[in-house]
Amino acid sequence: MKGMRLSALAAAVLATVSVSVQADFLNDSSLDIKLRNVHFDVKTDTPGNDWSQWAQGVQANFKSGYISDAIGFDASYYGALKLNHTGKDPFSSTMDGGQLLTKDYKSYHKFGQAYLKAKFGDEQQGFYGQAGYMSGQKGLILGSGSRSTPSSYRGAHGEVYVQDFTVYGTYVDRISMRTENSWDEFKTKSGDTIKHAWQVGTLYQANNVDAEVVHLQSKGFHKQSMLNLGYTFDLAENTSLIVSGNYHYAKGSGSIWNNNLNDKKESLNAFDDKASHLNLNTELKLGGLGLKLSYATTDAEKKGGLGYLKYTYCDNEYGASPSAVSRYWSDFMFDGEKVLQVQGSYDFADLNVPGLNVSLTYTDGSDIKDQGSDKMTGENETDLIISYAVQEGTFKGVSFRAIKAWHTEKYDTKKDIESEHLRVYLDYTVKVF
Known part of the structure; x- marks a missing residue:
């Protein structure tokens, strides 16, 4: 009888703990739906290359609480509805992925994300990790979030942090491109398969210092290393000077790289053997006014063609460029290219219009070393960005952003090529619970 009473007590305790664990899991969970209405319009002076796309993107994002404050599960469902499409985007056929719609x-x-997550420790020191289908996190495996929905990877990511210092690592072996519903192997332009990619990095952000070092390898194809450094000088109230730099080094490595290099009139690789990119920036912030000056140079020789630094580790992945001079039409990373960029921005909160921001950027690249038949010698791009986020009232959370880019490619063997690119985003996130 006593044993039965103890068993009943144990069952009651376990039930109470189970209810408590489930309560923590559910009470700390959230579901939001992000709606993105987006329109791209491209016009060039090259016949047949004008196109436009208009889509309604949807992201349903579920984030769970943690069972025993340690284990959880997150998932995201992505989709985009075709609203309109005109012309033929010439890049979709070469990139194996579309712009706002499929290729x-x-x-x-x-399903864009579905992963287990784990955490240990507290805010000062501990561990966070996740494994499954997920978006990019840090370093050189970031993915792209500038289309209807983001790109995703299959793999694992973990990081150990001690106060302001973080060490992280990532392993990935599949990609779901930003506008495709399949999970694909990493590929080169020749169709060779890259089995996986991994990276390790360290990050420090404190005391006005922003520093990161990361090394990445894609099996049999690519090695990359990157250093980011930045420091903020607090000059006066609402006045600061930010100096920063980015150095990126890439090297072809392995049989897959060599297969794309040999026995061809022109290599399919972005460069012959190695490439580097140096970017230096100075930014002055005076209240809502920002003034920025950037310089960059690239070394990426390619015999018989136009070389460039490829900051992604395969040819069907489109990550975010780490360089400040990378723009909406061009990355400004061609071989020999010297880049000067000036940017002005203003946050209208100083004029009692919070949420309104405007920036104008001019980027000029010269001294390009093109060894191909049509020799590109330089380029320039002007970008105007206007964004507004509603701060209060019925439409709080609605944000609008319009980007207009004008780009010119300069040649010494033919006339210049002019292009115009318009992007318009209307975003709204609905919190379900």
Whole structure:
């Protein structure tokens, strides 16, 4: 009888703990739906290359609480509905992925994320990790979030942090491109398969210092290392000077790289053997006014062609460029290219219009070393960005952003090529619970 009473007590305790664990898991969970209405319009003076796309993107993002304050599960469902499409985007056929719609200009839907997550420790020191289907996190595996929905990877990511210092690592072996519903192997331009990629890095952010070092390798194809450094000088109230730099080094490595290099009139690789990119920036902030000056240079020789530094580790992945001079039409990373960029921005909160921001950027690249038949010698791009986020009232959380880019490619063997690119985003996130 006593044993039965103890068993009943144990069952009651376990039930109470189980209810408590489930309560923590559910009470700390959230579901939001992000709606993105986005329109791209491209016009060039090259016949047949004008196109536009208009889509309604949807992201349903579930984030769980943690069971026993340690284990959880997150998932995201992505989709985009085709609203309009005109012309043929010449880049979709070469990149294996579309712009706002699939590469064959259709709507799509997919599970974009589904991963287990774990955490240990507290805010000062501990561990965080996740494994499954996920978006990029840090370093050189970041993915792209500038289309209807983001790109995703299959793999694992973990980081150990002690106060302001973090050490992280990432392993990935599949990609779901930003507008495709499949999970694909990493590929080169020749169709060779890259089995996986991994990176390790360190990050420090404190005491006005922002520093990161990361090394990445894609199996049999690519090695990359990157250093980011920045320091903020607090000159006066609402006045600061930010100096920063980025150095990126890439090297072809392995049989897959060599297969794309040998026995061809022109290599399919971005450069012959190695490439580097140096970017230096100075930014002055005076209240809402920002003034920025950037310089960059690239070394990426390619015999018989136009070399460039490829900051992604395969040819069907589109990550975010780490360089400040990378723009909306061009990355300004061609071989020999010397880049000067000036930027002005203003936050209208100082004029009692919070949420309104405007920036104007001019980027000029010269001294390009093009060894191809049509020799590109330089380029320039002007970018105007206007953004506004509603701060209060019924439409709080609605944000609008319009980007207009004008780009010119300069040649010594033919006339210059002019292009115009318009991007318009209307975003709104609905919190379900």
